Amino acid sequence: MGLFGKHELLVLVMSTMCLMKCSLEYDPKDNYLVDCGxxxxxxxxxxxVxxxxxxxxxxxxxxQESINATNSEPSSSIYGSLLYRTARILNRTSNFTFSINQHGRHFVRLYFFPFVPDHQTYNLSSSKFSVSAHGFTLLKDFQPGVTPSVKEYSINxxxxxxxxxxxxxANSFAFVNALEVVSHPDELIPVSAQPVEGSTNHHGLIAQALETVARINxxxxxxxxxxxxxxxxxxxxxxxxxxNNFVRFVTNLSAVNYTENGPSVDIAPLSVYGTATKLDNEQNPSARLNNTWSFNVDPGFSYFVRFHFCDIFQLPPSDLWLxxxxxxMSVKKDFNIGLETSNVYGAPYFLDAVTRVSRDxxxxxxxxxxxxxxALPESFxxxxxxxxxxxxxxxxDGSLTSLSKKKVWVIAASVAGALFIIGVLGCLIFILCRRNKRKSKAGHAKQEYLSPDESTIFSKSKVGYRFPLIAIQEATxxxxxxxxxxxxxxxxxxxxxLFDGTVVAVKRGAPQSNQGLAEFRTEIEMLSxxxxxxxxxxxxxxDERxxxxxxxxxxxxxxxxxxxxxxxxxKLNWRQRLEICIGSAKGLHYLHTSSAKAIIHRDVKSANIxxxxxxxxKVADFGLSKNGPEFDQSHVSTAVKGSFGYLDPEYMTRQQLTEKSDVYSFGVVMFEILCGRPVIDPSRPRGMVSLVEWVKELQKQGELEKIIDPYLVGKMKMESLxxxxxxxxxxxxxxxxxxxxxxxxxxxxxxxxxxEGVEIKTGQTVVNDSAKYNVENGVSSTVFTEGSMGDLDGVSMSRVFSEMVKGDKQEMR
Known part of the structure; x- marks a missing residue:
């Protein structure tokens, strides 16, 4: 046998041994495999079986009627064609019920193939139906394609x-060829994953259902x-x-080295970590190109993405940076697999992220x-x-998102059409009744209000809907x-x-207002x-009259x-306050990252949330907002504007505005939320008037327990606080x-x-999945209880807060 033949034999033996080992790795507590019909x-x-x-x-x-097919087996199938030879037809709403032996994550797999049955009573290709499970809509008005397919979900x-x-x-039926309900390791889906820059709708994964969109080797x-x-x-x-001409496909199964502290074969098998697509730097030795893969997905959803890496190339790990x-959007810059795997050659590693897909x-x-x-000119x-x-x-189901968007557009088009008609009628009435007066008095007034070459404030821009004054007067x-x-x-x-019943908020500028035309224009242009x-x-x-x-x-x-x-x-509870903080931060994050230049709000405060x-x-009031610095600049030099008590001290002293000015104001809002008191309160004793100064002083004294809103005492977890x-x-x-x-x-x-979890601990019983996760992973589940703020099992709260502030100096996660 030649050398190449020996190598292939070695790989085959290793693969067989690994698969034998793998077969013992995980024994599902629930393992329902059902051949329908x-x-x-x-x-x-x-x-x-x-x-x-x-x-x-x-x-x-x-x-319910079931049918057996005698047609030849489908020519190809990713799960074996035998399962597609029969189907269960369901003429009305029907339930498949499975007893669950162990709570946790389960795969739910649904098999569909609309074959032509022996008898022609039903044409499976004309079926249309919905599927739900455990409170989740998996499919809505689904029509299976002409080829065999499997829909896979992970449900906690x-x-x-x-x-x-x-x-x-309506006027249709449902069918399914086969289905699986199989428990899988909970660690396969993490508790949470870090959103990439620009993602705005991620609240962890514990309670979420997931659908497999792509699983790629x-x-x-x-x-x-x-x-x-x-x-x-x-x-x-x-x-x-x-x-494709820039990549090279590599196979080296013998290089894979599963380690005790690294991913197991349950995360991904040898056949995945032992193959790779890498930059073909033999043809492009000096090129620094990106390897890119493209996938079609449903817009309007967030996606969990897992990247699998394994250095099977015998390259110097210290020079392998990706x-x-x-x-x-950047998931991770300067990633070095050697640093993550302690430079163990062939050790697998995976990286998780969440991204939001909103448009294309x-x-x-x-x-x-x-x-x-x-760094080597490598990517893999x-x-x-x-x-x-x-x-x-x-x-x-993506069709629900598409449907809602269509409804929005239909409503928007209807409203626009109606507003246009009202506008035309209003203008005709106005012209007929007050033509001469408008030419003299109103025309003269507008010349004072606008610059000489403007007929309306937004004559050269197309922003929002311009309402006639008469419609607004009627609405209010x-x-x-x-x-x-x-x-x-x-x-x-x-x-x-409004005339169609839509309830709105109408902000009317006062003649004596300190905020004038510039802020009015800015807010509308920004919001548009x-x-x-x-x-x-x-x-x-x-902008009429x-x-x-x-x-x-x-x-x-x-x-x-x-x-x-x-x-x-x-009063708001602690979870509500956290969610409000998260929502506000998402709005600001969008402003700071959604365009080439950041938009700086400049007036972040609790009154504008x-x-x-x-x-x-929802963040509001953009009258003071300003475009951020150019790409090659660190700040925008501008006059100081904002609300006293929330202003960035660096901005006030140097008149240099950056996105970090909003971050400072947001930090003030966070303490305002925690303390439940105004940022500036002249009625308080000296030293307590300014919230920020008061908080910082109590931080120095190790007495932060004094700042917490009394309503929250005993109702929040220490780790979260x-x-x-x-x-x-x-x-x-x-x-x-x-x-x-x-x-x-x-x-x-x-x-x-x-x-914070879903509920808090009562006695010694963990009553939610998040708390269970904390216990199993060594995270403390200590919570405040009523009456314990002064003394938590003999430990003074001053000491607890002092340790909390001084002991957690690690970098932001």
Whole structure:
């Protein structure tokens, strides 16, 4: 036997031994394999036995018709064609029910192939139906394609039963060829994953359902489920690679070295870590190119992405540095696998991230060479997984998002059309009734109000909807004082109702306002540039007859400030306050990162954070906002503007504005939220008037327990509070360079929320999954209890807070 033949034999032996070892690695506590519509059990590849649903009581309506097909086997199938020879047809809403022996993460796999059955009563290709499970919508009005397919989901099951519900659409029916409900290791899906720059909708993964969108093996090789300990299918990366002529496919299974502290074969099999797609630097020896793979996904969702790496090239690990990107956003710069694996050659490693896809429905994954000194011109990847994360309504089906967007556009078009008609009618009435008066008096007044060459404020721009004054007067009952919902430096804010019933907030500039035309123009132009769920939306404006009016979406629960102090509104609990902080940070993060130049808000304060009917936070009032510095500049030199008590001291002294000025103001808001008191309170004794000065003084004295809003005492976890205080403290650094970016603040707030969990501990019983995770992973679950703020089991709170502030000096996570 030649040398090459021996090498192949060695690889084959190692692979066989590894697979034998792998088969013992994980024994699922729940392992339901069901062949639907089959009269008997069926054994598939790998000796997996799929039981007949006819002989077991999984189905709630066993009288539903099942059919057997005699057509030839499908020519190809990723899970074995035998399962596609029968199907269970469901004429009405039906449930498959499975007893769950162990709570935790489970794979749910649904098999579909609309074959042509023996009899022509049903045409499976015309079926249309929905599927839900454990409170999640998996499929909505689904129509299977013409080829065999498997839909795979990971669901954290917290009850003793899992119910899969199939609901036929109107005048249709449902069907399924086979299904699996199989428990998998909980560590396969992390508790949370760090969002990449630009992601704005990530609250951890514990309670989320995930759908497998892509599971890819690099090296242009697929991996069948029988070569994976968890029976996952890994598709070849060949069809997804951009610039195929710049890459080289590599196989070196013998180099893979699973270590005790690294990923196990359950994370990814030998066949994944032992193959790779890398930059072909033999053809391009000096090139520093990115390897890029492109995937179509549903817009409007967040995605969990896992990158698999293994150095199987025998390259110097100290010189192997990579940059990792998702849709041009940095996941990790200057990544060195040697540093992560203690320079163990062939040791696997994986990296997790979450990204949001909001527009074009594409995820581009790029691996590039770092600019670190002596870095080799290399880039490679061994495997990739992309999983869609269920949204806030528990939906995983992209058609629901598309439908809602269509509805929005239809409503917007209808409103626009109606407003246009009202505008035309209003103009005709106005012209006919007051033509001469408008030419003289109103024309003269507008010349005083505008620059000589302007006929309207936005004559050269296209922003928002321009409402006629008559429509706004009707919406606000001619600016009735009974409809005033707020008063600010700009003027009064009224609650209004448009002709179509839409409730809005109408901000009307007062003639004596210190904020004039410039701020009015700035706010409208800024709001017209972006749309984000955590920024208050612009509906329209009016600049008629010397009026400066801006119309926003109405926020049912008013300002954050009014819920913290100075009103009789219900108090916010700690979880609500954390979520409000997170939402506000997301809005600011979007402003700072969504365009080539950052948009700096310049007036971040609790009065400018509004709450909708669900207490979701939205940042408002952009009249002082300003574009950030150019790419090659560190700051914008400008006059100091903002609200006293929230102003960045560096900005005040140097008149140098940066994004970090917003971060400082946000830090003030965070302490305002924690303390439940005004930023400046002249009624307090000297030394307590300024919130920031008071907090910093108590920090020095180790008495931070005195600042906490009494309403929160006994209702928050120490770990969560500790993280929150640490973040806020960093935001208030005197020098901007020492403050974190708002994206780092956001990530840490998400982490603080994760530490808080769903419920708190009662006695010695852990009552939620998050607390369970803390116990199992060595994270303390200590919580405050009523009456314990002065003495926590004999430990003074002064000492606890002192240790909290002084002991946690690590870098922002």
């Amino acid at each position: 089959s009269p008997a059990n069926r054994t598939t590849v790998g000796d997996r 799929f039981v007949s649903d006819s002989s077991h009581s999984f189905l709630s309506n066993p009288e 099951i917290t009850s003793d039963e899992l119910v899969l519900t199939f609901t036929p659409s 690099m090296g242009n090789q697929s991996v069948s489920p029988d070569n994976d300990t968890l029976w996952r299918a890994w598709n070849s990366d060949g069809p997804f690679v951009k610039r 940059n990792i990107y998702l849709n041009s 429905g594409m995820i581009n994954v790029s691996i590039g060479t770092s600019n670190v000194y002596n 990847l061994n495997g990739l997984e992309i999983m869609k994360i269920s949204n806030s309504k528990g939906n995983l 009952d001619r600016f009735s004082e009974s409809l005033v919902i707020g008063i600010g430096g700009f003027g009064k804010v009224y609650k209004g109702t 540039q972006f749309r984000h769920r955590h920024l208050v939306s612009l509906i329209g404006y009016c 010397n009026e400066m009016i801006i119309i926003y979406e109405y926020m049912e629960n008013g300002t954050l400030k009014n819920h913290l102090y100075g009103s009789d509104l219900p 509004l709450l909708d009917e669900n207490f979701m936070a 500790k993280k929150f205080v640490d973040i806020a403290d960093k935001c208030l650094a005197d020098e901007g360079i020492d403050r974190p970016a708002i994206g780092d603040v956001l990530w840490n707030l998400e982490y603080a929320l994760q530490l």
